[in-house]
Amino acid sequence: MxxxxxxxxxxxxxxxxxxxxxxxxxxxxxxxxxxxxxxxxxxxxxxxxxxxxxxxxxxxxxxxxxxxxxxLHHVGAVLDARAVHPGRSGRAHLLALARTHRIPDRRVDEVLEQVGLAPVARRRAGTFS
Ligand SMILES: Nc1ncnc2c1ncn2[C@@H]1O[C@H](COP(=O)(O)OP(=O)(O)O)[C@@H](O)[C@H]1O
Ligand SMILES: [Mg+2]
The missing domain is CATH 3.40.50.300 (P-loop containing nucleotide triphosphate hydrolases)
Incomplete structure (x- = not known):
């Protein structure tokens, strides 16, 4: 809440x-x-x-x-989509966040799957609209 x-x-x-x-x-x-x-x-x-x-x-x-x-275990936020490194894939970005917060790698794949982004998870973030 x-x-x-x-x-x-x-x-x-x-x-x-x-x-x-x-x-x-x-x-x-x-x-x-x-x-x-x-x-x-x-x-x-x-x-x-x-x-x-x-x-x-x-x-x-x-x-x-x-x-x-x-x-990060309670709140996820993206206030400025340009803050993501354009050369990094969405998955690599999330892995960096996960590994600095003791969240297991498998959770990244779970979440990508859950929101329907698994098929593009390895695409460079800079190519997204
Ligand atoms: N750091 C800041 N310094 C001065 N004025 C600001 C600052 N951030 C926002 N404002 C002003 O506060 C008001 C609300 O802005 P903002 O929260 O960005 O609105 P929104 O996100 O709904 O477009 C606007 O008048 C904006 O110009
Ligand atoms: Mg705004």
């Missing part, structure tokens, strides 16, 4: 996120929609501990992200 309480972010004069209250429940696909500049990315950065709220809080499983013991 992701819980946002009065989540607010101000950059100088710009109120990027204005007192957002929200519960994102497990086991559901939840869309987070809004026009350009609505504050979606800022909210996601605050959930992931990449930006500090001006006030309020964002909790993952009842705790701030930075207090999670093994965060």
């Amino acid at each position: 992701i819980t946002l309480w009065g989540l607010t972010k101000r950059y100088g004069d710009v109120l990027a996120v204005d007192s957002l209250d929200l519960e994102v429940r497990p086991g559901r696909v939840t869309g987070f929609l809004g026009p350009n500049g609505a504050g979606k990315s800022t909210t996601m950065r605050m959930v992931l501990g990449l930006d500090h709220p001006t006030s309020g809080q964002a909790l993952v499983g009842g705790r701030p992200y930075r207090e999670l013991d093994r965060p």
Whole structure:
């Protein structure tokens, strides 16, 4: 569960996120929609501990992200698809993440299979649209 309480972010004069209250429940696909500049990315950065709220809080499983013991075991996020090395395959990228978080290699293949990406897992990420 992701819980946002009065989540607010101000950059100088710009109120990027204005007192957002929200519960994102497990086991559901939840869309987070809004026009350009609505504050979606800022909210996601605050959930992931990449930006500090001006006030309020964002909790993952009842705790701030930075207090999670093994965060990658709870949260997977891609905020910027360009952050992936274009010359590396999708599988190699995930293997690097797995091996630095004590997740077994077989889990990478399981997940690729689960989301239907196994057939292209060895293609260079830079070739994806
Ligand atoms: N690092 C930043 N410094 C100053 N203003 C920012 C910064 N990040 C976002 N903003 C501003 O906050 C508002 C929300 O932006 P953002 O969260 O990127 O919206 P969205 O992802 O919904 O398009 C915009 O007005 C944007 O210009
Ligand atoms: Mg955005």
